[in-house]
Amino acid sequence: MPVHKVAKPESEAAIRVRALEAILTEKGLIDPKGLDALVDTYEHKIGPRNGAKVVAKAWVDPEYKKRLLTDATAAIKELGFSGLQGEDMVVVENTPEVHNLIVCTLCSCYPWPTLGLPPVWYKSPPYRARAAGDPRGVLKEFGTELPESVEVRVWDTTAELRYLVLPERPPGTENMAEEQLAGLVTRDSMIGVTKAKTP
Amino acid sequence: MHGIHDLGGMHGLGPINPEKDEPVFHEDWEKRAFALFAGTFVFGGYTVDEFRHEIEKMDPAHYLEASYYEHWLAAFEGLLINHGHITRKELDDRVAQLKKESH
Amino acid sequence: MLLTPDLVPTVVATGASARAHEHVAPRFRVGDRVRVRNHNPTTHTRLPGYLRGKIGTIEQDYGVFAFPDTHAHGLGEKPQHCYSVRFTAREVWGPSASERDTLRVDVFDDYVDLD
Numbered sequence: 001m002p003v004h005k006v007a008k009p010e011s012e013a014a015i016r017v018r019a020l021e022a023i024l025t026e027k028g029l030i031d032p033k034g035l036d037a038l039v040d041t042y043e044h045k046i047g048p049r050n051g052a053k054v055v056a057k058a059w060v061d062p063e064y065k066k067r068l069l070t071d072a073t074a075a076i077k078e079l080g081f082s083g084l085q086g087e088d089m090v091v092v093e094n095t096p097e098v099h100n101l102i103v104c105t106l107c108s109c110y111p112w113p114t115l116g117l118p119p120v121w122y123k124s125p126p127y128r129a130r131a132a133g134d135p136r137g138v139l140k141e142f143g144t145e146l147p148e149s150v151e152v153r154v155w156d157t158t159a160e161l162r163y164l165v166l167p168e169r170p171p172g173t174e175n176m177a178e179e180q181l182a183g184l185v186t187r188d189s190m191i192g193v194t195k196a197k198t199p
Numbered sequence: 200m201h202g203i204h205d206l207g208g209m210h211g212l213g214p215i216n217p218e219k220d221e222p223v224f225h226e227d228w229e230k231r232a233f234a235l236f237a238g239t240f241v242f243g244g245y246t247v248d249e250f251r252h253e254i255e256k257m258d259p260a261h262y263l264e265a266s267y268y269e270h271w272l273a274a275f276e277g278l279l280i281n282h283g284h285i286t287r288k289e290l291d292d293r294v295a296q297l298k299k300e301s302h
Numbered sequence: 303m304l305l306t307p308d309l310v311p312t313v314v315a316t317g318a319s320a321r322a323h324e325h326v327a328p329r330f331r332v333g334d335r336v337r338v339r340n341h342n343p344t345t346h347t348r349l350p351g352y353l354r355g356k357i358g359t360i361e362q363d364y365g366v367f368a369f370p371d372t373h374a375h376g377l378g379e380k381p382q383h384c385y386s387v388r389f390t391a392r393e394v395w396g397p398s399a400s401e402r403d404t405l406r407v408d409v410f411d412d413y414v415d416l417d
Contacts, residue, residue: 010301015294018297027285029284043223106207125212129212148400153405156406157408158350207350
Protein backbone atom coordinates (compact mmCIF):
# COMPACT_ATOMS: atom_id res chain seq x y z
CA MET A 1 0.00 0.00 0.00
CA PRO A 2 1.52 3.37 -0.96
CA VAL A 3 2.59 5.59 1.92
CA HIS A 4 0.40 8.66 2.13
CA LYS A 5 2.67 11.70 2.28
CA VAL A 6 1.29 14.78 3.95
CA ALA A 7 2.55 17.86 2.17
CA LYS A 8 4.16 20.43 4.47
CA PRO A 9 2.11 23.64 4.48
CA GLU A 10 3.85 26.38 2.53
CA SER A 11 5.54 28.83 4.89
CA GLU A 12 4.79 32.54 4.94
CA ALA A 13 8.27 33.25 3.57
CA ALA A 14 7.85 30.76 0.73
CA ILE A 15 4.56 32.34 -0.32
CA ARG A 16 5.98 35.85 -0.16
CA VAL A 17 8.98 34.90 -2.28
CA ARG A 18 6.67 33.24 -4.80
CA ALA A 19 4.53 36.36 -4.90
CA LEU A 20 7.55 38.60 -5.41
CA GLU A 21 9.03 36.44 -8.15
CA ALA A 22 5.68 36.26 -9.95
CA ILE A 23 5.04 40.01 -9.88
CA LEU A 24 8.57 40.89 -10.98
CA THR A 25 8.43 38.34 -13.80
CA GLU A 26 5.10 39.68 -15.02
CA LYS A 27 6.56 43.18 -15.06
CA GLY A 28 9.51 41.94 -17.13
CA LEU A 29 11.98 42.97 -14.41
CA ILE A 30 13.43 39.52 -13.72
CA ASP A 31 13.97 36.38 -15.76
CA PRO A 32 13.27 33.20 -13.74
CA LYS A 33 15.77 31.32 -15.89
CA GLY A 34 18.41 33.86 -14.87
CA LEU A 35 17.55 33.10 -11.25
CA ASP A 36 17.82 29.36 -12.02
CA ALA A 37 21.32 29.91 -13.41
CA LEU A 38 22.39 31.80 -10.29
CA VAL A 39 21.10 29.06 -8.03
CA ASP A 40 22.88 26.41 -10.06
CA THR A 41 26.13 28.36 -9.92
CA TYR A 42 26.20 28.66 -6.14
CA GLU A 43 24.65 25.31 -5.36
CA HIS A 44 26.91 23.27 -7.62
CA LYS A 45 29.76 25.23 -9.12
CA ILE A 46 31.25 27.54 -6.51
CA GLY A 47 32.31 26.22 -3.12
CA PRO A 48 35.14 25.68 -0.62
CA ARG A 49 37.02 23.35 -3.00
CA ASN A 50 38.09 26.61 -4.69
CA GLY A 51 39.65 27.98 -1.52
CA ALA A 52 41.24 24.61 -0.80
CA LYS A 53 43.08 24.82 -4.15
CA VAL A 54 44.38 28.28 -3.24
CA VAL A 55 45.62 27.04 0.13
CA ALA A 56 47.24 23.88 -1.24
CA LYS A 57 49.09 25.88 -3.89
CA ALA A 58 50.34 28.30 -1.23
CA TRP A 59 51.57 25.35 0.80
CA VAL A 60 53.67 23.91 -2.02
CA ASP A 61 54.73 27.09 -3.85
CA PRO A 62 56.48 29.72 -1.66
CA GLU A 63 56.42 32.34 -4.44
CA TYR A 64 52.67 31.90 -4.86
CA LYS A 65 52.23 32.18 -1.09
CA LYS A 66 54.11 35.50 -1.13
CA ARG A 67 51.84 36.81 -3.88
CA LEU A 68 48.79 35.55 -2.00
CA LEU A 69 49.76 37.41 1.15
CA THR A 70 50.66 40.60 -0.74
CA ASP A 71 47.82 40.84 -3.28
CA ALA A 72 45.29 38.14 -2.53
CA THR A 73 42.77 39.31 -5.14
CA ALA A 74 45.28 38.92 -7.98
CA ALA A 75 46.74 35.65 -6.68
CA ILE A 76 43.32 34.06 -6.23
CA LYS A 77 42.33 35.26 -9.70
CA GLU A 78 45.37 33.40 -11.11
CA LEU A 79 43.50 30.19 -10.23
CA GLY A 80 40.34 31.46 -11.91
CA PHE A 81 38.42 32.53 -8.83
CA SER A 82 37.14 36.08 -8.65
CA GLY A 83 34.10 38.28 -8.60
CA LEU A 84 30.97 38.61 -6.56
CA GLN A 85 31.71 39.07 -2.84
CA GLY A 86 35.43 38.46 -3.43
CA GLU A 87 36.35 41.58 -5.42
CA ASP A 88 38.80 42.75 -2.78
CA MET A 89 40.41 39.84 -0.96
CA VAL A 90 42.78 39.59 1.99
CA VAL A 91 44.41 36.31 3.01
CA VAL A 92 45.63 35.98 6.59
CA GLU A 93 48.15 33.35 7.53
CA ASN A 94 47.99 31.07 10.56
CA THR A 95 51.38 30.47 12.20
CA PRO A 96 52.48 28.79 15.42
CA GLU A 97 52.14 32.24 17.04
CA VAL A 98 48.92 33.56 15.46
CA HIS A 99 45.55 31.91 14.82
CA ASN A 100 43.11 33.90 12.69
CA LEU A 101 39.31 33.81 12.92
CA ILE A 102 36.91 35.52 10.51
CA VAL A 103 33.49 36.90 11.39
CA CYS A 104 31.01 39.47 10.16
CA THR A 105 29.38 40.68 13.37
CA LEU A 106 27.03 43.08 11.54
CA CYS A 107 25.64 40.70 8.92
CA SER A 108 27.14 37.77 6.96
CA CYS A 109 29.98 39.01 4.73
CA TYR A 110 31.94 36.04 3.40
CA PRO A 111 34.33 35.37 0.48
CA TRP A 112 31.97 33.68 -2.00
CA PRO A 113 34.39 32.94 -4.88
CA THR A 114 36.68 30.89 -2.62
CA LEU A 115 34.25 29.46 -0.08
CA GLY A 116 30.83 29.54 -1.73
CA LEU A 117 27.87 30.65 0.37
CA PRO A 118 28.28 30.77 4.14
CA PRO A 119 26.80 28.10 6.42
CA VAL A 120 23.82 29.02 8.60
CA TRP A 121 25.90 29.08 11.78
CA TYR A 122 28.26 31.73 10.38
CA LYS A 123 25.31 34.04 9.68
CA SER A 124 23.52 33.45 12.97
CA PRO A 125 23.54 35.63 16.11
CA PRO A 126 25.48 33.26 18.41
CA TYR A 127 28.55 33.09 16.14
CA ARG A 128 28.41 36.76 15.21
CA ALA A 129 28.28 37.80 18.86
CA ARG A 130 30.74 35.31 20.33
CA ALA A 131 33.42 35.18 17.62
CA ALA A 132 34.16 38.81 18.44
CA GLY A 133 33.73 38.65 22.21
CA ASP A 134 34.73 35.08 23.08
CA PRO A 135 36.74 33.63 20.19
CA ARG A 136 38.37 30.94 22.31
CA GLY A 137 34.96 29.78 23.49
CA VAL A 138 33.86 29.57 19.87
CA LEU A 139 36.99 27.65 18.86
CA LYS A 140 36.43 25.25 21.75
CA GLU A 141 32.89 24.60 20.57
CA PHE A 142 34.42 23.55 17.24
CA GLY A 143 36.93 21.32 19.01
CA THR A 144 39.88 23.68 18.60
CA GLU A 145 41.93 24.53 21.67
CA LEU A 146 44.89 26.84 21.56
CA PRO A 147 47.41 27.65 24.29
CA GLU A 148 47.46 31.15 25.74
CA SER A 149 50.84 31.67 24.06
CA VAL A 150 49.07 31.78 20.67
CA GLU A 151 47.45 35.07 19.70
CA VAL A 152 43.87 34.63 18.50
CA ARG A 153 43.30 37.39 15.97
CA VAL A 154 39.65 38.02 15.10
CA TRP A 155 38.91 39.82 11.82
CA ASP A 156 35.53 41.58 11.77
CA THR A 157 34.49 42.00 8.14
CA THR A 158 32.94 45.44 8.51
CA ALA A 159 33.83 46.83 5.06
CA GLU A 160 34.08 45.34 1.54
CA LEU A 161 37.34 43.46 2.01
CA ARG A 162 36.71 39.72 2.23
CA TYR A 163 38.94 37.53 4.32
CA LEU A 164 40.27 33.99 3.91
CA VAL A 165 42.41 32.16 6.44
CA LEU A 166 45.50 30.35 5.17
CA PRO A 167 45.65 27.46 7.67
CA GLU A 168 48.97 25.98 8.76
CA ARG A 169 50.13 23.04 6.69
CA PRO A 170 49.61 19.97 8.89
CA PRO A 171 52.66 17.94 9.98
CA GLY A 172 53.34 14.66 8.18
CA THR A 173 52.30 16.02 4.77
CA GLU A 174 55.75 16.57 3.29
CA ASN A 175 55.31 13.94 0.57
CA MET A 176 51.76 14.77 -0.41
CA ALA A 177 50.87 16.12 -3.84
CA GLU A 178 49.05 19.42 -4.18
CA GLU A 179 45.73 17.74 -5.00
CA GLN A 180 45.93 15.50 -1.94
CA LEU A 181 46.83 18.48 0.24
CA ALA A 182 43.74 20.33 -0.98
CA GLY A 183 41.71 17.43 0.43
CA LEU A 184 42.92 18.33 3.92
CA VAL A 185 41.74 21.92 3.67
CA THR A 186 38.24 22.20 5.10
CA ARG A 187 35.89 25.16 4.80
CA ASP A 188 35.98 25.52 8.57
CA SER A 189 39.79 25.83 8.53
CA MET A 190 39.54 28.70 6.03
CA ILE A 191 37.08 30.53 8.30
CA GLY A 192 39.40 29.77 11.19
CA VAL A 193 37.17 27.79 13.55
CA THR A 194 39.36 24.72 13.04
CA LYS A 195 42.80 23.81 11.78
CA ALA A 196 43.26 21.84 8.55
CA LYS A 197 42.79 18.07 8.76
CA THR A 198 45.77 15.84 9.41
CA PRO A 199 46.39 12.94 6.98
CA MET B 200 22.31 52.50 13.63
CA HIS B 201 22.93 50.77 16.92
CA GLY B 202 20.27 48.19 16.17
CA ILE B 203 19.71 44.54 16.86
CA HIS B 204 22.09 43.51 14.08
CA ASP B 205 25.01 45.10 15.97
CA LEU B 206 25.77 41.84 17.72
CA GLY B 207 29.55 41.85 18.30
CA GLY B 208 30.30 40.90 21.89
CA MET B 209 26.70 40.40 22.95
CA HIS B 210 26.22 37.89 25.74
CA GLY B 211 23.55 35.24 26.26
CA LEU B 212 22.90 34.22 22.67
CA GLY B 213 23.71 30.60 23.34
CA PRO B 214 25.69 27.88 21.57
CA ILE B 215 26.51 27.94 17.89
CA ASN B 216 25.30 24.36 17.19
CA PRO B 217 26.76 24.03 13.69
CA GLU B 218 24.85 21.62 11.46
CA LYS B 219 27.07 18.91 10.07
CA ASP B 220 27.33 18.76 6.26
CA GLU B 221 24.55 21.26 5.83
CA PRO B 222 23.16 21.81 2.32
CA VAL B 223 23.72 25.15 0.58
CA PHE B 224 19.95 25.77 0.73
CA HIS B 225 17.50 24.21 3.18
CA GLU B 226 14.30 25.08 1.31
CA ASP B 227 13.40 25.71 -2.33
CA TRP B 228 12.19 29.22 -1.53
CA GLU B 229 15.62 30.09 -0.13
CA LYS B 230 17.11 29.39 -3.55
CA ARG B 231 14.74 31.90 -5.15
CA ALA B 232 15.36 34.43 -2.37
CA PHE B 233 19.12 34.07 -2.84
CA ALA B 234 18.92 34.59 -6.59
CA LEU B 235 16.62 37.59 -6.22
CA PHE B 236 19.52 39.60 -4.80
CA ALA B 237 21.49 39.75 -8.04
CA GLY B 238 18.23 39.58 -10.00
CA THR B 239 16.89 42.77 -8.43
CA PHE B 240 20.23 44.53 -7.85
CA VAL B 241 20.84 44.87 -11.57
CA PHE B 242 17.72 47.03 -12.10
CA GLY B 243 16.72 48.06 -8.61
CA GLY B 244 18.71 51.27 -8.22
CA TYR B 245 19.76 50.39 -4.67
CA THR B 246 23.22 49.89 -3.19
CA VAL B 247 24.40 46.93 -1.10
CA ASP B 248 24.63 49.38 1.81
CA GLU B 249 20.97 50.30 1.41
CA PHE B 250 20.10 46.59 1.24
CA ARG B 251 21.92 45.99 4.53
CA HIS B 252 20.24 48.96 6.19
CA GLU B 253 16.84 47.68 5.15
CA ILE B 254 17.59 44.46 7.07
CA GLU B 255 18.82 46.48 10.06
CA LYS B 256 15.39 48.14 10.25
CA MET B 257 13.58 44.83 10.81
CA ASP B 258 11.64 44.34 14.02
CA PRO B 259 14.33 43.16 16.48
CA ALA B 260 12.50 40.07 17.73
CA HIS B 261 11.69 39.00 14.19
CA TYR B 262 15.31 39.66 13.16
CA LEU B 263 16.64 37.30 15.80
CA GLU B 264 14.19 34.46 15.29
CA ALA B 265 13.79 34.60 11.50
CA SER B 266 15.81 32.32 9.26
CA TYR B 267 18.56 34.04 7.29
CA TYR B 268 16.84 34.43 3.92
CA GLU B 269 13.80 35.94 5.62
CA HIS B 270 16.11 38.90 6.25
CA TRP B 271 16.72 39.18 2.52
CA LEU B 272 13.01 38.89 1.79
CA ALA B 273 12.25 41.74 4.19
CA ALA B 274 14.90 43.85 2.46
CA PHE B 275 13.64 43.11 -1.06
CA GLU B 276 10.09 44.07 -0.16
CA GLY B 277 11.19 47.38 1.37
CA LEU B 278 13.64 48.26 -1.39
CA LEU B 279 11.39 47.38 -4.32
CA ILE B 280 8.50 49.34 -2.84
CA ASN B 281 10.66 52.35 -1.87
CA HIS B 282 12.22 52.46 -5.32
CA GLY B 283 8.80 52.31 -6.97
CA HIS B 284 9.10 48.95 -8.74
CA ILE B 285 6.14 47.36 -6.96
CA THR B 286 3.48 48.62 -4.56
CA ARG B 287 2.56 47.31 -1.11
CA LYS B 288 -0.94 46.66 -2.41
CA GLU B 289 0.30 44.60 -5.36
CA LEU B 290 2.36 42.47 -3.04
CA ASP B 291 -0.30 42.03 -0.35
CA ASP B 292 -2.97 41.18 -2.95
CA ARG B 293 -0.76 38.56 -4.56
CA VAL B 294 0.20 37.02 -1.22
CA ALA B 295 -3.48 36.82 -0.26
CA GLN B 296 -4.31 35.22 -3.60
CA LEU B 297 -1.56 32.61 -3.29
CA LYS B 298 -2.63 31.79 0.25
CA LYS B 299 -6.19 31.23 -0.94
CA GLU B 300 -4.98 28.97 -3.75
CA SER B 301 -2.90 26.78 -1.47
CA HIS B 302 -5.79 26.00 0.87
CA MET C 303 19.19 45.53 -16.96
CA LEU C 304 17.47 42.12 -17.08
CA LEU C 305 19.55 39.30 -15.62
CA THR C 306 19.21 36.57 -18.23
CA PRO C 307 21.05 33.23 -17.95
CA ASP C 308 23.72 34.25 -20.47
CA LEU C 309 24.65 37.26 -18.31
CA VAL C 310 24.99 35.29 -15.08
CA PRO C 311 28.58 34.07 -15.57
CA THR C 312 29.81 37.62 -16.19
CA VAL C 313 27.94 39.05 -13.23
CA VAL C 314 29.33 36.29 -11.00
CA ALA C 315 32.91 36.61 -12.27
CA THR C 316 32.99 40.41 -12.16
CA GLY C 317 30.97 41.28 -9.09
CA ALA C 318 30.77 44.91 -8.00
CA SER C 319 33.76 46.23 -6.13
CA ALA C 320 33.19 49.11 -3.74
CA ARG C 321 36.69 50.39 -4.44
CA ALA C 322 36.64 54.05 -5.57
CA HIS C 323 39.09 55.37 -8.12
CA GLU C 324 39.24 58.93 -6.90
CA HIS C 325 42.51 60.11 -5.45
CA VAL C 326 41.79 60.90 -1.82
CA ALA C 327 44.52 61.67 0.69
CA PRO C 328 44.54 59.30 3.66
CA ARG C 329 44.01 60.85 7.10
CA PHE C 330 46.27 58.27 8.76
CA ARG C 331 49.45 56.31 8.26
CA VAL C 332 50.36 52.78 9.30
CA GLY C 333 51.48 52.87 12.91
CA ASP C 334 49.24 55.78 13.93
CA ARG C 335 47.44 55.42 17.25
CA VAL C 336 43.77 56.28 16.77
CA ARG C 337 40.70 56.67 18.93
CA VAL C 338 37.35 55.58 17.56
CA ARG C 339 34.84 58.43 17.47
CA ASN C 340 31.67 58.30 19.54
CA HIS C 341 29.87 57.83 16.22
CA ASN C 342 26.34 56.65 16.95
CA PRO C 343 23.98 57.58 14.09
CA THR C 344 20.44 56.25 13.76
CA THR C 345 21.22 55.79 10.08
CA HIS C 346 23.44 53.12 8.51
CA THR C 347 27.00 52.69 9.66
CA ARG C 348 29.57 49.90 9.55
CA LEU C 349 31.15 50.96 12.82
CA PRO C 350 30.24 48.26 15.36
CA GLY C 351 29.00 49.69 18.66
CA TYR C 352 31.64 47.75 20.58
CA LEU C 353 34.39 49.92 19.07
CA ARG C 354 33.13 53.37 20.05
CA GLY C 355 35.73 55.29 22.03
CA LYS C 356 38.31 52.51 21.82
CA ILE C 357 41.98 53.03 21.02
CA GLY C 358 43.69 51.11 18.25
CA THR C 359 46.60 51.15 15.81
CA ILE C 360 46.47 51.55 12.03
CA GLU C 361 47.95 48.33 10.64
CA GLN C 362 47.16 48.62 6.96
CA ASP C 363 45.65 51.11 4.50
CA TYR C 364 43.44 49.24 2.05
CA GLY C 365 42.89 52.23 -0.21
CA VAL C 366 39.84 54.25 -1.14
CA PHE C 367 36.31 52.89 -1.00
CA ALA C 368 32.74 54.17 -1.06
CA PHE C 369 31.61 55.17 2.44
CA PRO C 370 28.69 52.98 3.55
CA ASP C 371 27.20 55.56 5.91
CA THR C 372 26.34 57.90 3.04
CA HIS C 373 26.05 55.32 0.27
CA ALA C 374 23.17 53.61 2.05
CA HIS C 375 21.06 56.76 1.98
CA GLY C 376 21.57 58.13 -1.52
CA LEU C 377 24.02 60.69 -0.16
CA GLY C 378 26.85 59.77 -2.47
CA GLU C 379 29.98 57.66 -2.22
CA LYS C 380 32.06 60.12 -0.16
CA PRO C 381 35.14 58.02 -1.04
CA GLN C 382 37.71 57.68 1.72
CA HIS C 383 40.39 55.38 3.00
CA CYS C 384 39.57 52.11 4.69
CA TYR C 385 42.10 50.76 7.18
CA SER C 386 42.68 47.57 9.09
CA VAL C 387 42.89 48.72 12.69
CA ARG C 388 44.25 46.58 15.50
CA PHE C 389 42.61 46.56 18.93
CA THR C 390 43.64 44.43 21.88
CA ALA C 391 40.94 42.16 23.30
CA ARG C 392 41.37 43.83 26.67
CA GLU C 393 40.91 47.30 25.20
CA VAL C 394 37.60 46.23 23.70
CA TRP C 395 36.19 43.77 26.25
CA GLY C 396 37.87 44.67 29.53
CA PRO C 397 40.49 43.18 31.83
CA SER C 398 39.01 39.68 31.95
CA ALA C 399 39.71 39.20 28.24
CA SER C 400 42.79 37.37 26.98
CA GLU C 401 46.00 39.30 27.37
CA ARG C 402 47.33 38.31 23.99
CA ASP C 403 44.30 38.19 21.70
CA THR C 404 43.43 40.99 19.31
CA LEU C 405 40.72 42.19 16.96
CA ARG C 406 41.31 43.59 13.50
CA VAL C 407 38.43 45.70 12.22
CA ASP C 408 38.03 47.53 8.92
CA VAL C 409 37.47 51.18 9.73
CA PHE C 410 36.94 54.27 7.55
CA ASP C 411 38.65 57.68 7.77
CA ASP C 412 35.47 59.18 9.23
CA TYR C 413 35.26 56.71 12.11
CA VAL C 414 38.50 57.61 13.94
CA ASP C 415 40.78 60.45 14.99
CA LEU C 416 44.46 60.56 15.86
CA ASP C 417 44.89 59.86 19.53
